[in-house]
Amino acid sequence: xxxxxxxxxxxxxxxxxxxxxxxxxxxxxxxxxxxxxxxxxxxxxxxxxxxxxxxxxxxxxxxxxxxxxxxx
Numbered sequence: 744x745x746x747x748x749x750x751x752x753x754x755x756x757x758x759x760x761x762x763x764x765x766x767x768x769x770x771x772x773x774x775x776x777x778x779x780x781x782x783x784x785x786x787x788x789x790x791x792x793x794x795x796x797x798x799x800x801x802x803x804x805x806x807x808x809x810x811x812x813x814x815x
Contacts, residue, residue: 749777749781754785754788754789755789757771757772757775757777757782757785758782758785758786758789758790760774760775761782761786762786762790768782768783768786
């Protein structure tokens, strides 16, 4: 069986499950039929790329930075 490839949109939707809906990487992986380690690596990649952070305090910092930029 060959290695599966996922589109950028699929990866971003998996990252959103974790960041915005509060899923753990394990839960998101199980729900999507993807290895949780793949979800974790996508989180790292797209958090840096998109300027997003995991939910919680990191998300608050990102939002605060965005609002400060908007006000300036």
